[in-house]
Amino acid sequence: MVLDTQIKAQLQQYLTMLEGDLVLKISAGEDKTSRDMVELVTELEKMSPRITVEHVQLERTPSFSVNKVGEDSGVVFAGLPLGHEFTSLVLALLQVSGRAPKVDEAVIKRIQAIQEPLHFETFVSLTCHNCPDVVQALNIMAVLNPNITHTMVEGGTFQDEVKAKDIMAVPTVFLNNENFAGGRMEIEDILQKLGSKSDGTEFANVEPFDVLVVGGGPAGASAAIYTARKGIRTGIVAERFGGQVNDTLSIENIIGTKVTEGPKFVASLEGHVADYDIEVMKSQRVAHISRKELVEVELENGAVLKSKAVILSTGARYRQLGVPGEEAFKNKGVAYCPHCDGPIFKGKNVAVVGGGNSGVEAAIDLAGIVNHVTLLQRGNELKADRVLQERLRSLPNVTVLTNALTQEITGTDKVNGLTYVDRVSGQEHHIELEGVFVQIGLLPNTEFLRGTIDVNAHGEIIVDKHGATSMPGVFAAGDCTDTVYKQIVISMGSGATAALGAFDYLIRHTAPTQELVGV
Template identity: 55%
Template sequence: MLDANLKQQLDTYLQNIVNPIEVSVSVDDSPKAKELKELATEIAGLSSKISMTEASDKRSPSMAIAPAGQEPRVRFAGIPMGHEFTSLVLALLQAGGHPSKADPALLEQVRNLEGEFHFETYISLSCQNCPDVVQALNLMATLNPNITHVMIDGALFQDEVDERQVMAVPSVYLNGQHFGQGRMTLAEIVNKVDSGAAHRKAAELNEKAPYDVLIVGGGPAGAAAAIYAARKGIRTGLVAERFGGQVMDTVGIENFISVPYTEGPKLVASLEQHVKDYDVDVMTEQKAAKLNSGELVELTLESGATLSSRSVILATGARWREMNVPGEQEYRGKGVAYCPHCDGPLFKGKRVAVIGGGNSGIEAAIDLAGIVEHVTVLEFGDSLRADEVLQRKARSLSNVEIIMNAQTTEVRGDGKKVVGLTYTDRATGESKPVDVAGIFVQIGLVPNTEWLKGSDLKLSKHGEIEIDTRGATSMPGVFAAGDVTTVPFKQIIIAMGAGSTAALGAFDHLIRTPAPAAIQAAKAHAEAESA
C-alpha cells in the first residue's frame, strides 16, 4: 500500500508519538476495504505504540483513531491517501499526544466549547482545500470529548453524496445539518460555533494601538508587504479574511522563479511562516468594510472593530468572476462550481460544462475529461484564448467538445441541483440547451474592491485600484499591490514584487511625513516607562 519512500517518511513522523494509540478498521469484502486494512496493518507495524483492531461502523471501509482505551472521535470513511495523507499522519500524532502548533489561545477556546458537536466532512482526495478543514475538525475532536468528526470520501460513498445533494467539497455537516462549504480555517470553524467569539475579538481589536503600516490582505502581495515593512523596524499589522488568498486554491505552480514546481497550499504555508518570523501582528478571520483618511488612516471591519495606522497597504486580491446569469447563485455548490480540481471527482461518469476558453478553462476541461463522461467547453469569442499546446491537447480528447460564440444565458436546475444550461449562439442568435450535471466557471478574476466604492480612492473602470510606480493610490498614506490593482499581469511573483514596492513606498512616505501628535506622545510615554 505504501511505497518505501512514503513508509520511511511515516516511520520518521511516528517517532513523535508519546502515548499508545489504537487504530480500528471497519471493512467489508470490497477491494477498497482490502486496501484500507493493508494500510492500517502497515501503519501498526511501524510503531510499537500503535495497535490495530477490527470494529463495526455504519460506513465501510472506514478507519478510526483514538488514544488506547478511549472511544474513537476521529474517523476516516474511505482511504486517507492523496491530499488527505497528511490529515491521517496528524491524526495519528495528535491521538498519540504530540502537541499541535496552533495558537494556544485558540486551542483553549476549543477545549472550552460546550455542547455536542458531531461533524461530517465530504471530501475528494484530489481536493487541495479539503485537508485544512479535515485537519481542523480532527484536532477539535482530539481536544474536546464532546466533539466527533468523520471524513467521508464522496467518490467512495456516492449514495450519501446523492442523498444529501453534495456537489462541492469540502462540504461540512454538523449534527446532521449543513454547516459550511469550501475552505475553512480552525479559527473560522471555532468562531462559528462559539457565538460570543466575534464580539470578544472585535473588542480586542478596538484596543490595538495605531500601526505605522497596516496591510489589508494575506495573499502573496500582502505577505511580501508585511515582510518588507517589518524589516524596517516599524510597527506592522496584517488583517485578512484568511492567509493565502487565491493561491490557496491553486494546484500546480510551475513558473515561480527558482522553484520548478510547487503547490498553492505549500507556498502559502511558507509565506505565512516567513511573515511570522518577523514582528507582524497578524489578524485573520476579519473582513474590511470601510476606509477613511485623516490624521490617521482608519480601517473599519465588518465585525465593527476599527484599526488605525499612519499608512495602509491594500492587497485584497481578486476572486473568480461569476457569469451573473439566472440560476447561478441558486445552484452555486449544487452543480455550479469554480474549482475543477476540488469538485471534479463528484461528477464522475456525468456530463459537465466548462465556461471559458482561456488557459484555466481548457486546463479544467483536460483535467475533467479523465473523470467525467463528457465535457462541453463554451467560449464567448470566436476563438480560444488558451495556449496552443493546451488547445491541441483538448481537441485530441474524444469526450471534449468545444463550442465557440456561445453566450451562457441561464443555469437550469430541478430545484435541488443543476440539470443543464442554456446558451445563445452569437453567430445565429439561436438559443440552445445543453444537458449537464455540473458547470465549472473559468472566466477570469474580479478585484475585491466593492467595499471601497464610494470612498475617495480612485478605481479604474474595471474596479481595480489605480496606483503609481511606487504603489501609491489617490488617497494620501494609502498604497496598494497585487491583483486588486491596475497592474497589467496577475501573477504570484508579480504580486510579491508589487507588495514589496508598496511597502518601500509606504516607508518612504512615513519618513517624509511627521507622525501625528498622539503617536509621538504615545511613543514618548512608552520610552519613559522602559527607561
C-alpha cells in the first residue's frame, strides 16, 4: 500500500476542504514507481468526488499534474510526492482547487506582476526536510500566475537526469533548463533572485513597536510570545523564520518532547506565534541598528522600523573552512547538511570535516548510505560525546583521522578529493572522494552590528544577566550572544529572559503604546 490507514484518514479530512473540481493527469509506465503512482492517484479519486483522473503523456514518466477542470495549473509531481513531500501534495491539491495560499498581499502582487514565462524544476530527495519549502513556494507561484509552471522531480526516480545535470545537493532548482539556485528558499527569496525586490514601501506606515524582535528562531519566537503576552505591541522581523533549526533533522533534547524534527518544531513555533497579535515580517535582512529617540532598525531594502525596545536573536550559521575549493564546489560535492544531501552520495566515498557532536553524528548518518566515510579532526582527539564516539568507531566503513588539517578541496567540475596535512608529521596527504561535508560549528549573524553594539572576539553579542546589550533598550538572546552553551532549549530560555528584561526596561524608561497587562 502506498498510503497507510492513518495517512488515508488524515488525507480524507483535507480533501473535504477542496473548493473546486480537480483533474489529475498521470503519465505512467510499467515500472514500480508508475504502479505506485497509479495507486496513489486512484486512491485520491476514490476519496473525493471532486477528483477525476486522466491518463496522458507528460514530459516525464512517471509523473502527474494537478489541474482545475478545463485548465492546466502548471503544477507537476515527477516521482512519488511522499515522505517530506506529502505535505506539498496536499497543499497543491487544496490551492489548485481554489483555496487561497497563506501569502502576504504584497507578495501576491509581486508574483502576479511577472510577465515572462518561467518554467521551474526542483530536484528533491524524499528525506530532505528543506525541499518541501522550495516545492511549496514554487507551486504557489504557479497557482497564482499562469506564466509560471513548476515540476517537483524526485531524484531517486530520475537518477539518470540527476547525473546528467551533475546535481550534487538538494533542493536544486532549474529555471528554463538553466541552474537557478540551491538550498532552502522561501517565496520572497525566489522573487528577490528573479529581480523582484521589495522596495520597502510596505513598511512605510508601520507604527512604532513597543518591542521589535530581530530573528525568528527559538529565541526570537520565545521572546515575541513573552512580550505579546504582556499586551504590548510586538513585531518580529526575520530573514528566515526558524533559523538554523530548519536544518536540524532530529531533536531529542527539548524537555517534555521526546523527539521531533526541526521543520516540524519550527512549524509549531510559527503556529504558537500566530496565536498572538504579533506582526511578522519575513524574508527581511537588517542592515543597521541605531539609537535615536527610539531604536531604529534599518532593513536592506531601505525601510526603517522603529521600536521602544529591540531584542536581537539573529542566531548563527554554518562555519566555513575557508580553504581553496570550498566555495567553488559548493553544491557540487561540498555540502553542509548530511540529512538533506546524504542520499545524493549513495555508494560513494565522502569526508566529514569536524570532530564535534555535529561532525560525528553526520559521519554516523552517512555511513549507512555511502560507501565510505573519512572523518577529519584538526585536534588530537574528537570532541563529540563519548557515546557518539563509541558508535562511530564501531562502524566498519568509517576512518577517523586526527591532527588532520584540511588544506584544499580539489576537483574539476565537481569534487574529486581533499588534501590535508598531518599536523604531527607535517606530511601532506590526498584522499580521493566525491563529497565533503563541513561540520565545524557556527558563526553568529552579527556582522551588521559592528561599531554599534559590543561583541566579543568571536563576534558574539555581550549581554548581562537580563539579556541587555551595550545599547540602551536593546537586548539579545540565543546563539548570537556570548552564552556558553548553544542549545535550542537554552535559546528559548534566553529569549524569555530578554523579553522580561525588555519589559522591565519599558516600565522604567518609557510609556508603552498600549495598556500594560500582567504587571
